[in-house]
Amino acid sequence: MAKNSDTHSGWTISDLAVRFGGEVVGILEDVPPILRPAPLDEAGIGDIAFYADKRYTAVLAATRATCTLIPRDCTFEPAACAAFIKVDDPHRAFVRFLGMVDELRPKPAAGIHQTAVIDHTAVVASTAAIMAGCVVGARCVIGENVVLYPNVTLYDNVSVGANTIVHAGVICGTQTEIGERCTIQPGAVIGSDGFGFVENSDGSYDKIPHIGRVVIDNDVEIGANTTIDRSVAGITRIGRGVKIDNLVQIAHNVRIGEDTAVVAQTGIAGSTVIGRRVRLAGQVGIVGHISIADGVVVLAQSGVSKSLSEAGMYLGSPAQPHGNALRLTAVLRNLPDALAEIRNELHELHERTEPKSV
């Protein structure tokens, strides 16, 4: 689906040291060029890795990486035919290297594949790439440099901002608005109907039409097979810079504040408002119609059933402040023994205090 440019001759360690503002440790003569990034424990010849955490010094000592990025204050020496580069932040430098490799990867060429079906009222930027099997509905607007990978479906009136990547199989319901520089992972569904029904007296349900929409601001990431429902009326909104992982459920009329991160398999029920810079760990559940304050962190598998109005860490189902939850966990771990011991003591006290029949 794109031109190959897998072959490149790599980077010299000197070149990398300059790019990262780093200092080389080791003798470079016999050191081969760097071709690929790799984890420290899997790296080999031609690989660059990083070391940033003292728990992994044994791994560093044993690594076969041709080059390892290390902190300035690290005094280790590289093996033969290998080198270290001392930098301020080894992880950041490694991520920069990932970006350099990513840059070299073939990008889809601009243009509309002949099997894509584009409504004649849609507007597609000439720099956008619309790949095979995509379907773009009436009055859609596709911005500059957008990529729609294969088999994407956009219903009518969807807009996709410049430089946004929409991966294969993504589905956007009518009137969905996606900002710039977003990445939508494969299989995500944005703008499905919310789960809303009116119960009849006989116990059956009538569907509430959902005629609102989803708005996704700039710089958002949506994970694979994640679902975001359209609102009843008004907007389900994902704020600027929000990062959402795979298989997350965002219900109708939810609003998520800027730079919030939501980890895999978490669910947020209808009309709940999540603040800015919130972190929801994996498999968290948040009930509907509550609000979560800026800066709240909810730990994995927690269940939040009431509004959280103060920043801080929360844990448990129902969620409580982290310190309380840890105390509870510690107590529970020992509870059967503790109760048995208490009963023993009570028994002993009973015996000791029992009125003696003489």
Added chain:
Amino acid sequence: MAKNSDTHSGWTISDLAVRFGGEVVGILEDVPPILRPAPLDEAGIGDIAFYADKRYTAVLAATRATCTLIPRDCTFEPAACAAFIKVDDPHRAFVRFLGMVDELRPKPAAGIHQTAVIDHTAVVASTAAIMAGCVVGARCVIGENVVLYPNVTLYDNVSVGANTIVHAGVICGTQTEIGERCTIQPGAVIGSDGFGFVENSDGSYDKIPHIGRVVIDNDVEIGANTTIDRSVAGITRIGRGVKIDNLVQIAHNVRIGEDTAVVAQTGIAGSTVIGRRVRLAGQVGIVGHISIADGVVVLAQSGVSKSLSEAGMYLGSPAQPHGNALRLTAVLRNLPDALAEIRNELHELHERTEPKSV
């Protein structure tokens, strides 16, 4: 993908009052026509909202909605250039308005898109709309007014009843039977193989062929990216009127009774039988081979490991009757302090009763 009919001139408040059997409050002279529904706190000029809950009287007082549906006994007065309509059930009236707007939306035109691939043995009603990229297998039967949105895949021998809407990217495995007036949200998978294996003596597994099928009765809703597995043999059945939310897992040979509702991210393991009018809240887990009685309500994140034979509310993992679970939650919230206090008292009693050495 459909003709545009976004432009319409709106409804007058008098007209709406007649339709809803309501009574107008306010002076209509300067009130503009109603164009859109909106939440009470987001509504503005041309919007209709509803007010039904006294917790929101401050929101009602501040609303900028041109029209608000309110209960008969509400004595508030509208702002200038706005009106209220008193009705028996403001939410119901609002839902009726949603339906009126929904009616105006463009519907896919009947016919088979030229890029759809329909097996020559399939039977498709002339009023059905089969959109771009759909694949319809051998001997499928597609009823009157059915819509298959883009990139739907039906394997062989699938039937879809009249007036059912199948959204984009839905996949139905062979022999799946879907009733009338159902809505299948995008990305749902119906009729994947169940998760069944026979373990060999060396710890490896042999796959059990799943040759049963999924039957979905009339008036069912299936959520986005939800998965429903085909049975080993026999039928995985979703009863009439069942409503299933997004990312729900229904395993092989499960049966769900009429008018039951299943909220997002809940999972039901193999061969379990769910009664009628059951409600399973979000992220609930139900083990296999049990049965849940009619009218049971299981609250969010609960885990049900034994059959529930009586209607009522259940909570917790393992789930227990709601009252018991609440008592437990209350006790747990205070447990570390309670144990510390008990130990103090024991200590004090010990000291008090200790035989004095004189």
Added chain:
Amino acid sequence: MAKNSDTHSGWTISDLAVRFGGEVVGILEDVPPILRPAPLDEAGIGDIAFYADKRYTAVLAATRATCTLIPRDCTFEPAACAAFIKVDDPHRAFVRFLGMVDELRPKPAAGIHQTAVIDHTAVVASTAAIMAGCVVGARCVIGENVVLYPNVTLYDNVSVGANTIVHAGVICGTQTEIGERCTIQPGAVIGSDGFGFVENSDGSYDKIPHIGRVVIDNDVEIGANTTIDRSVAGITRIGRGVKIDNLVQIAHNVRIGEDTAVVAQTGIAGSTVIGRRVRLAGQVGIVGHISIADGVVVLAQSGVSKSLSEAGMYLGSPAQPHGNALRLTAVLRNLPDALAEIRNELHELHERTEPKSV
């Protein structure tokens, strides 16, 4: 999408008895041929079922199955016009019958559908079936007898081993490698970007490019709408014989050992290493950067936050050894009463020991 071969005349009970090495019980004269498998309680004329568990003797007594597979030591007698076959392992024999029926089902014919889009640099075995709407990227390699059901998307450089079945709507990211004899259920996403970001000082995030890949060994099953993320660098690896259910999340750089089974809606966070023959039940959560020993069994809804270095069963959130967890559950079920009773006893002891004021 394939030729019909639904019509076949069935198997005689004598024939089945020979195939399964079994012994017929009952008079075969009036017994019709066997056409289909069915559950014992749903079976009727022409159906074969199995009975293996004494809890179901009442069901066996009432079954209308034309043939039932029973254990050697079972002394029940069949009804009129029905027969039993005594075998060593009724379930195994039933599974063999399922396989016989499955064999007769139409298989997709080899060849590339005219609507599939295959990059000219891809290599597709002549025995492979590439169905409608599939998109196969540059330099992909598709092995012998592979089936790609409709609307599958393979990015560039994906390889699929011989005899692997890839169901409709599956998406494989670039460089994904799938082994032989695997089954990938509909809608699964393999090789989406991992969820990794670097936090900036202003609280915003920079995306970490994920340039690693996913490798799936032979004989693996991946469930419907399951997501498996590509690694940052290196490999996310699913070992030989692993079985993964629907809606499971496998994060970047996870490694799963041979013959491990993962039930629906479970999530495994980044870089965690799962051993061989591990079983993770439904809705389990495993944090990142830990390791789970061979043979560990984690029960449903558990949360594992620390490495488990010993085989055995674990339960709870946080997970603990099963015996401890059961003791805790038993204590919790009674905790409110137990605490009330302890307080009563303390009160009584207090009263009994109170220094009397005379």
